[in-house]
Amino acid sequence: MTARVLIVEDEPAVRRLLAYNLEAAGFEVAAARDGEEALLQIEELPPDLLILDWMLPGLSGIELCRRLRRRPATAGLPVIMLTARVEESDRLRGLETGADDYVTKPFSPAELVARVRAVLRRARPAMAGELLTFADLRLDLLAHRVYRGHREVALSPTEFRLLRHLMENPHRVFGRGQLLDRVWGLDAEVELRTVDATIRRLRRALNAGGEPDLVRTVRGTGYALDLPEPEAAGFSAPGSAGR
Amino acid sequence: MTARVLIVEDEPAVRRLLAYNLEAAGFEVAAARDGEEALLQIEELPPDLLILDWMLPGLSGIELCRRLRRRPATAGLPVIMLTARVEESDRLRGLETGADDYVTKPFSPAELVARVRAVLRRARPAMAGELLTFADLRLDLLAHRVYRGHREVALSPTEFRLLRHLMENPHRVFGRGQLLDRVWGLDAEVELRTVDATIRRLRRALNAGGEPDLVRTVRGTGYALDLPEPEAAGFSAPGSAGR
DNA sequence: GAATTCCGTGACAGGATCGTGACAGTCAGC
DNA sequence: GCTGACTGTCACGATCCTGTCACGGAATTC
Incomplete structure (x- = not known):
C-alpha cells in the first residue's frame, strides 16, 4: 500500500513540481488549490500526509492546520509546511501550530522526498516502508x-x-x-x-x-x-x- | 557492521551537533577540523563516508573532495557536502566535484541521518565495483x-x-x-x-x-x-x- | 630480389546459449 | 477432495558465438 500525499498549494508550477517528484518516489499524489478544497478532499479520502503551503488564498495554511488538529479524525495527520522564508520566527510559529516538519522554498526535490519519508516513518512506520x-x-x-x-x-x-x-x-x-x-x-x-x-x-x-x-x-x-x-x-x- | 563517518568541519558547534546525532543513530564518528587533518585520518583509517563542510580553513571542502576523487584508493569514498547556501549554482558545483549528496545548513538531524543512510546504501555495492x-x-x-x-x-x-x-x-x-x-x-x-x-x-x-x-x-x-x-x-x- | 614465415581478412559450418511454450507435480486454501 | 496458483523441468527453434580454413599481403631472412 502506497502512501497518499495531499498537496495544498495555489501556485500551479510548485504544485506540479511537488506532484512530479513525489510520484517518482512512489507516492500517490492528490492536489488542492486552497484550504476549502483541501478540507473537502480530506473528508472524502483522508491522505496519509499533507503538504501545506504557508500562504494560501482564503483559508491560510496555518489556519487549516490548526483546524485539522482540533478534529479527532485528523488530529494525527502528519503535516509538512511549505514556506518561502527562512525566518526563524516563522519556523517556530509553524511548528507551534502542529506541523511535523518544515520545508523552505526553494527546496530540492531530494530533500523534500527525504523529509516526506522521514515524517511518514515517524507517523506511520508501516507506510513509509523500505522502497x-x-x-x-x-x-x-x-x-x-x-x-x-x-x-x-x-x-x-x-x-x-x-x-x-x-x-x-x-x-x-x-x-x-x-x-x-x-x-x-x-x-x-x-x-x-x-x-x-x-x-x-x-x-x-x-x-x-x-x-x-x-x-x-x-x-x-x-x-x-x-x-x-x-x-x-x-x-x-x-x-x-x-x- | 557499523559504518565509520568522518566529519570535516571547523565550527565546533556544528561538529558536535553532527557527531551527537550520528552517534545516536548508531554510527561510528570521527572528526577533523580542516582538510589536512582529514587527509591524515583518511590515510590512517579510511572511513565509509565523509561529511564535508564547503568552507574550510586552508584546503577547501571542494578541493579536498576533488583530490580524493583522483586517488584510486579513495575515488569511491561517498561524500556528503555541507553548505550554508541554498544557491543552485553551488549545489551543482558540489555535485560536479563528485559529492554524492548535499545538505544545506541549517539542517534537521533527522534529514541528515536519513541522507547518510541513503548514501551509504547506494554506495556500498558500488564500492566493490571493479573497474x-x-x-x-x-x-x-x-x-x-x-x-x-x-x-x-x-x-x-x-x-x-x-x-x-x-x-x-x-x-x-x-x-x-x-x-x-x-x-x-x-x-x-x-x-x-x-x-x-x-x-x-x-x-x-x-x-x-x-x-x-x-x-x-x-x-x-x-x-x-x-x-x-x-x-x-x-x-x-x-x-x-x-x- | 626471391623464398619463407607470419599475420590480417573474410567466409563458413558446427555448436553453444537463450527464449518460448507446454506440462506435470506440489501445495495452500476453500 | 477439489481447485487454482506456483514452480521446476523439458524440448524445440532461433540466434549468436566460435573454431577453422584458405587466401593474400606484409615482414623477415637469405
Missing part, C-alpha cells in the same frame, strides 16, 4: 508490492525475491549459480536453467504494459537489472552494430 | 560492460575475457599459447591461430568508431595491450623494440 526504486520500477518491501510506473505488477513469491535481489544490486550481473544461491537459497537443488524460466516470468509480468525490458541478458554470464540501450541506428560503423 | 581502465578503455567487471570513450562496446564472452586479461596486464606481451591457457583455459584443445581470429574480432569491436588500435601485434611472439606509437618519427624509437 526500492529503479527506473520506473518501485518495490515496496513492507507492503510487498511492485509497481511499474503507475501499474501494479502481481508477482509470485519467487519472482518477487528475484526482482528484489536484482533491485538491491542494480547494474550488476549475476550468474545463474549466484542467483540460485542468493534467491533460491544455498541448499536448493534446482537446475540452472530454472533461473531462465523465472526470469522469463518476471519479464512477462514487468513488461505486460509494453514497457521496455529492464532485465539485461549477458550471454554466457547471467542476468542484470539495467537500463535498455536506446536503439540508435546509423552512426557507428556497420558490421559490429549487431549483437 | 579496469586503460587509455580511454573502461571495463566494468560487475556490470560486465565495456566502454571506449563514451561509446559502449558489445563484446562476446570470449572477447570479453580476452580483453579483461589484457587490461589486467597492460603493456605485457602474451604468446598465443599463454593466452590460450589463461583465457580459454588449460584444458582447451584449440588451434593456436584461433587467438588471431578472436584478437581480430576484439579489434574490430573496439575500433568500430575509428579510434586508434590499442592491441599491439608483436611479430613472432604474440599480442599486447599498448598505446599506439605516434606516427612518423625520423629516428627509430628503440625503447619498445626489445623484450
Whole structure:
C-alpha cells in the first residue's frame, strides 16, 4: 500500500513540481488549490500526509492546520509546511501550530522526498516502508508490492525475491549459480536453467504494459537489472552494430 | 557492521551537533577540523563516508573532495557536502566535484541521518565495483560492460575475457599459447591461430568508431595491450623494440 | 630480389546459449 | 477432495558465438 500525499498549494508550477517528484518516489499524489478544497478532499479520502503551503488564498495554511488538529479524525495527520522564508520566527510559529516538519522554498526535490519519508516513518512506520526504486520500477518491501510506473505488477513469491535481489544490486550481473544461491537459497537443488524460466516470468509480468525490458541478458554470464540501450541506428560503423 | 563517518568541519558547534546525532543513530564518528587533518585520518583509517563542510580553513571542502576523487584508493569514498547556501549554482558545483549528496545548513538531524543512510546504501555495492581502465578503455567487471570513450562496446564472452586479461596486464606481451591457457583455459584443445581470429574480432569491436588500435601485434611472439606509437618519427624509437 | 614465415581478412559450418511454450507435480486454501 | 496458483523441468527453434580454413599481403631472412 502506497502512501497518499495531499498537496495544498495555489501556485500551479510548485504544485506540479511537488506532484512530479513525489510520484517518482512512489507516492500517490492528490492536489488542492486552497484550504476549502483541501478540507473537502480530506473528508472524502483522508491522505496519509499533507503538504501545506504557508500562504494560501482564503483559508491560510496555518489556519487549516490548526483546524485539522482540533478534529479527532485528523488530529494525527502528519503535516509538512511549505514556506518561502527562512525566518526563524516563522519556523517556530509553524511548528507551534502542529506541523511535523518544515520545508523552505526553494527546496530540492531530494530533500523534500527525504523529509516526506522521514515524517511518514515517524507517523506511520508501516507506510513509509523500505522502497526500492529503479527506473520506473518501485518495490515496496513492507507492503510487498511492485509497481511499474503507475501499474501494479502481481508477482509470485519467487519472482518477487528475484526482482528484489536484482533491485538491491542494480547494474550488476549475476550468474545463474549466484542467483540460485542468493534467491533460491544455498541448499536448493534446482537446475540452472530454472533461473531462465523465472526470469522469463518476471519479464512477462514487468513488461505486460509494453514497457521496455529492464532485465539485461549477458550471454554466457547471467542476468542484470539495467537500463535498455536506446536503439540508435546509423552512426557507428556497420558490421559490429549487431549483437 | 557499523559504518565509520568522518566529519570535516571547523565550527565546533556544528561538529558536535553532527557527531551527537550520528552517534545516536548508531554510527561510528570521527572528526577533523580542516582538510589536512582529514587527509591524515583518511590515510590512517579510511572511513565509509565523509561529511564535508564547503568552507574550510586552508584546503577547501571542494578541493579536498576533488583530490580524493583522483586517488584510486579513495575515488569511491561517498561524500556528503555541507553548505550554508541554498544557491543552485553551488549545489551543482558540489555535485560536479563528485559529492554524492548535499545538505544545506541549517539542517534537521533527522534529514541528515536519513541522507547518510541513503548514501551509504547506494554506495556500498558500488564500492566493490571493479573497474579496469586503460587509455580511454573502461571495463566494468560487475556490470560486465565495456566502454571506449563514451561509446559502449558489445563484446562476446570470449572477447570479453580476452580483453579483461589484457587490461589486467597492460603493456605485457602474451604468446598465443599463454593466452590460450589463461583465457580459454588449460584444458582447451584449440588451434593456436584461433587467438588471431578472436584478437581480430576484439579489434574490430573496439575500433568500430575509428579510434586508434590499442592491441599491439608483436611479430613472432604474440599480442599486447599498448598505446599506439605516434606516427612518423625520423629516428627509430628503440625503447619498445626489445623484450 | 626471391623464398619463407607470419599475420590480417573474410567466409563458413558446427555448436553453444537463450527464449518460448507446454506440462506435470506440489501445495495452500476453500 | 477439489481447485487454482506456483514452480521446476523439458524440448524445440532461433540466434549468436566460435573454431577453422584458405587466401593474400606484409615482414623477415637469405
